[in-house]
Amino acid sequence: MPRYIIAxxxxxxxxxxxRxxxxxxxxxxxxxxxxTSDAARIVMEQELGWDCQDSLALSLQRYLPPGKIFFYDNSDIAAAPASGSFICDSMVVIPCTMASISAIAQGSSRTLLERAADVMLKERRPLFLVPRETPLNSIHLRNMLTLSEMGVSIIPAMPAFYHQPxxxxxxxxxxxxKVLDAMQIPHDLFQRYAGQIKK
Structure with missing residues (x-):
């Protein structure tokens, strides 16, 4: 059974x-x-127009298709994903703040997200980060380079246009x-570039 941590x-x-x-x-x-973090709930409310007064978990359950999903608060540092004995196929932080990238790069591990990411690094399991929008300063870039050198896949939220969106x-x-490609999960979310056909 595929098991994923999504933050x-x-x-x-x-x-x-x-998505x-x-x-x-x-x-x-x-x-x-x-x-999920408290800040993620605020962003969901602002960007998607959701009412998350109860909890982000309850709001997501209303919008997501049925499936096996377990919810954790980012402050729950004793939750299962904080342990290396919790086996999973990969972890994705999407979208990822620069504060989270900094914490993961420095190994601070103060929250569940940071601890889970640290576990992925120490156990050499796939970790994917989807950084937030532009611009990026030199500190952001150095932190991402540090993580990339440790084997983390950095997948910026940069859409392409060759598929004519x-x-x-x-x-x-x-x-x-692109995230699913990195996770090696088949999908049909966009038309792939096939190259120019010469006649």
Whole structure:
């Protein structure tokens, strides 16, 4: 059974997280362990127009298709994903704040998200980060280089245009498709470039 840790931070790009969760829940027998921060709830409210007064978990359950999903608060540092004995296929932080990238790069491990990411690094399991929107300063770039050198996949939320997107959903699907590609999960979220055909 595929098991994934998905973490949502307070970075802009909540729609990317929602789309990824939808795609992962389409897989047979997939198990998702979702870590959310208070800031992620605020972003969901602002960017998606959700009312998350109860909890982000309850709001997501209303919008997501049925599936095996476990919810964790980012302050719950004793949760299962904080342990190296918790086996999972990969972890994705989407969208990822620069504060989270900094903490992961420096190994601070003060929250569940940071501890889970640190576990992925020490156990040499796949970790994928989807940084928030531009611009980036030199500190951000150095932190991402540090993580890249440790084997972390950095997948910026940068849509391409060779597939001729017509809607925001098309651009979101492209970015999420790139995350799924990195996770080696088949999808049909965008039309792949086939090269020019010479006659």
């Amino acid at each position: 949502l931070t307070g970075a802009s790009g909540a729609v990317y997280a929602l 990824l969760l939808e795609e992962l829940l389409k897989q047979d027998n997939s198990e998702i362990h979702l870590i 017509r809607t925001i959903e098309d651009m979101v699907s492209f970015v999420v498709g």
